[in-house]
Amino acid sequence: MSLIHRLDARSPEFDAALTRLLAYDASQDEAIETAVRDILHDVRTRGDAAILDYTARFDHVRADRLEALEIPRADWQAALDGLPADQRAALEAAADRVRRYHEHQRAETWTYTEPDGTVLGQQVTPLDRVGLYVPGGKAAYPSSVLMNAIPAKVAGVSELIMVTPTPGGARNPMVLAAAALGGADRVFAIGGAQAVGGLAYGTRTLPAVDKIVGPGNAYVAAAKRRVFGTVGIDMIAGPSEILIVADGSTPAEWLAIDLFSQAEHDELAQAILLCPDGGYLDAVQAAIERLLPAQPRADILRVSLANRGALIRTGSLEQACDIVNRIAPEHLELSVRDPQALLPLVRHAGAIFLGAYSSESLGDYCAGPNHVLPTARTARFSSPLGVYDFQKRSSLIQVSQAGAQTLGRIAATLATGEGLHAHAASASLRLDPQP
């Protein structure tokens, strides 16, 4: 098995090879689907009691009442106060920067008035109550707490309820500290499909929420998919991806490590570099070979780079951008001298990092933009998590008496054409009597 695929975009076999490289089986596991269906039904039927049973079974945490699994605010504050000074400062700086960026995304209500006095517009309001799922165990990332909680609070969500499993009773102090900094309102030590069901349907103790966001394992993802419609959900994330376009001006080691920073997530993560300079690709490959053995997560890196990584020679930077649009990557680094020149050629990407100093890792933690991004080509039609995911719009229509005369005739004609007689009558009734 080679270290990493080498492909050439100028070859006639390239299209097929790229398709194989990108292939990813997102099909759902029937056993998980069935288990989740049953858990959700049970939570919907038995409420608190069902959540307590599953928490005892899966997390080995036993309680008589669900109230006992709420983690009080004093505990989060203690977790924050207990952090080493550098970690606390870093977490606070990240939260501040994320908050400042997201404040630019807040949409406002607007209206306009037509000459006849009719007012049209759009009212923007926050969601009332949001559930935030935070995984327990090894994938418990405090940065994800901030990235999910802050946009919700900037939007004006009045109640943010975090759930996070504590297997064997082990709490993650960084996650609790992030809950305090991110603005959570309540935290429950529950997880899995049972927590998703509790948030979606509501129980005696858990209030029903309007939307559930946050990453989770296959059970959590399946549960979110099933409760969609009862509540809103964010996107179901696939494996993480980085795509780098390089012109050879960035030190080869920097990009080798940038590829690692994605590939280290898990064995399905995808790291791809596009460059028209074959010699530079050789240099990056040499850097990968040299640096890999010392990486603490070398075992994961070897698998993800060999299976899903690639160094691709392109005919030009323009051809590289065509490939970018085909892949529609979650993360795109334009590691070139003049990234602004390439930017207009990029149509589809979750986040675009411009220039050699803009490593994806800065965006993952503290640059400001969200790190919850569309994966698996969904950047063709979807966006980073943002304040807009926690606001919704209502159309405003205030028709004046004069306006009803004009609009009523149009509506009556069209409604009659569609055979909707009461629609036509409703418009016609508002017409002034003819003199």
Next chain:
Amino acid sequence: MSLIHRLDARSPEFDAALTRLLAYDASQDEAIETAVRDILHDVRTRGDAAILDYTARFDHVRADRLEALEIPRADWQAALDGLPADQRAALEAAADRVRRYHEHQRAETWTYTEPDGTVLGQQVTPLDRVGLYVPGGKAAYPSSVLMNAIPAKVAGVSELIMVTPTPGGARNPMVLAAAALGGADRVFAIGGAQAVGGLAYGTRTLPAVDKIVGPGNAYVAAAKRRVFGTVGIDMIAGPSEILIVADGSTPAEWLAIDLFSQAEHDELAQAILLCPDGGYLDAVQAAIERLLPAQPRADILRVSLANRGALIRTGSLEQACDIVNRIAPEHLELSVRDPQALLPLVRHAGAIFLGAYSSESLGDYCAGPNHVLPTARTARFSSPLGVYDFQKRSSLIQVSQAGAQTLGRIAATLATGEGLHAHAASASLRLDPQP
């Protein structure tokens, strides 16, 4: 069976009665799910040939090649030219007003520069290609073509592909005329799950799209749900709903007909009136009794009003607004003297019609805002169809060398805390060497 439910929000049994009234079984039909799964698999495998087979079987339209089922632009223009003058004028006026309103929704790219030269922002781009499903037969509404097509074209979608079944070869000239006015780029005479699959996966003749919007029957809805993730979709609509808050100042006949205008859609449509004045509710009920027999769609009205309609007496207008937020209706009429006084109390509704002259029917056709609205309480977390559904955002992150010094230290600290070593290394590599 009574004509319409009468409820009293001041009674202790009201909560349970309202829950029963709103109950709606959205569960999916297993036979439909299985049929749709097989059709999608077949279209994915056999492409054009599968679409031709299903079109022959379900629509009784036979063709040798899928190209033969494309309806050329000249045919839409002929349909538009062939409309009666009043219908054409009404359709053009509606299209103009819808376009003007939606132009207010277009989001723009923004950036800001920090003191150290780091640039952050958000790039807004349109989707490349969108599929628009338009039902055939009795539910073929040209207004829906406009409401779906215009926001996509205002967003800048470069290719809008409409599909509409033509059972027995019968084309709907109003729908084709609306395709011409709305800005469709191509139209195919195909429908059902096979058309949805063709748009999602692409075939030799049908290009793969990035998102599919538009209403359809249970097969179309099931197919959209299944291809979600491969492409984006709009919301799956439930039965249509109107909720009216009245203070008694609007003529009782107007509101009786407004209730009809929703209830006439189908037998599951929901029409509810809230008013603190019992005498006024009696007057509306009398108007319903008087006006119903002459309604062309009286048979549908009787069923939907008796099963799902209600006149509800509230303790106050404020209590009425609390009920509005609980129901989160698709359409809300504030048919009161001072609607602006109530507006701040309304948190959840798809479209809000203010004042006695603002009948829902005007919004359905030509006021300007979209008539594709969240149903079944989803206005708690979702919005009318809009230009924002056809645009997506990419985060922009251009970190300066100076910025990389500040951000790199924060990111390295947090990444180390999360055990992501390559993330930390990627940030640390960009730090200037210490003197």
